[in-house]
Amino acid sequence: MPATDLDRPRWPDGKRSCFALAFDLDGPTGDAMLDGSIWNNPAYFTLGSYGPWRALGRLLGMLAERNVPATFFVPAWVLENWPTQCAAILEGGHEIGYHGYKHEAFWTLDRDAQRAVMERSAQVFDKYLGMRPVGFRTPSGDWGPDTIGVLMEAGVRYSSSMRGDDRPYFLPAQRGGTPLVEIPGRWEMDDYASLAYHRNPNFPASLDRIASYDTTLDNWRREFDGSHRDGLCLTTLFHPKVSGKPGRIALLESLLDHMHAKGDVWFSTCRDVAQWWHDEYAPMNPKEA
Template structure:
């Protein structure tokens, strides 16, 4: 038996593979907000604000058109400042999950500072959305050794932060914390984010061909589906929710919907299934 066959997970109702679409609704949070420089840069602020203010609605329309669920990882500051837009996510039946308060780099924070961020975020999700999330995606793409012990204190049962497999896996046996790994290949920043400062190397393109980007995404799905794995995205409304780019998402979702035997699920559903089906010990 091939190794990939032996490692093939099983999914509900005999489905062949799993897709958990996920979006990071960062807004203008991040390094520039944390150091205060964003308040002197209106163009950069509005670039981020475009996500919750304008792009999110297009994303929700595509998901509704294709009847596909998704998970939105949201810094609590975004919820605090765009509560109506974030409530629309919940009203459309999607999942919302933790993503820091201002997109902090968790690996730079002490355990107490991490707890403060989580506690503040939990209060804001509850106050504005009436939700206590069970999921977390580290804003910085990394965390400290204490983080996986802190998350369960706030009701978190899964993370989507690491890169260690093509399947969910158990992070912490004591708490049962599950990891649903995403991959940089399915991060829209890698192909579509424009960076003008620093402009280096000078003269080279900053954005990939849309045709090539869509082809890359579809090939990633095709490989995951062939091997019966779980695929999670790192999409950002402010990057891929533009009028021209939304067609990429529409075609990508349509491509996946045309495949037979795909289980489309929220990340929380994937984590629950993985644990309940006795696959949680896979590493």
């Protein structure tokens, strides 16, 4: 079967492939914060707060050195508590997107509860940064039947939440509105899968708890190489508190250097990918092509 225009999409300036580096700056938000148990667990709180407090600055410095833009999906609670650090994201020319208020699982919330999270988040971004994001990544990796409508009501123009392709695609619009662009991620490009350490169970005999750094880097390179070969769009689900540590940031440096050496890659924020996809392909829905 001959390749179609959407099998090998067009990218700006004739670039062969697209790479949208993205981080979830979760901090200590999540289930333990939502149920209150984190306040009895200082070790877990500091593990999360390491992301915005310490790792974020290191990552921003590395990105500046390599002239690579990135998107940071930030729970609004993190912005409230580390406003200066989060402001540095925008000052560095990067993008900030929505990621819940305290990393809520949207699939467990009804329409009104999801609206409340988005409204509160928008107020926080407006108060501390004077802006409202246009992108969203769902916390906890899933959403409910009302989520797309809630996002559109909130002024969101794209999502990077689902897994339905290795190119952007369109999510259905309501009442003939402008469809959302989805920039799908992949678990293979989630640093939690290889590098996060969980003490449950605690130190099992003869079993490594963290993947080899060489293996992890090799996996990420291979994923990029395949995407680049086929002219696709690759994004990441990285977390500053996981991969922004001194030894691990070298993995990101090596990955970006590998991409630069390949050449012909469009390094972009998710926002710019979504805008490009909308401008180029909005008349045609890739899911129906």
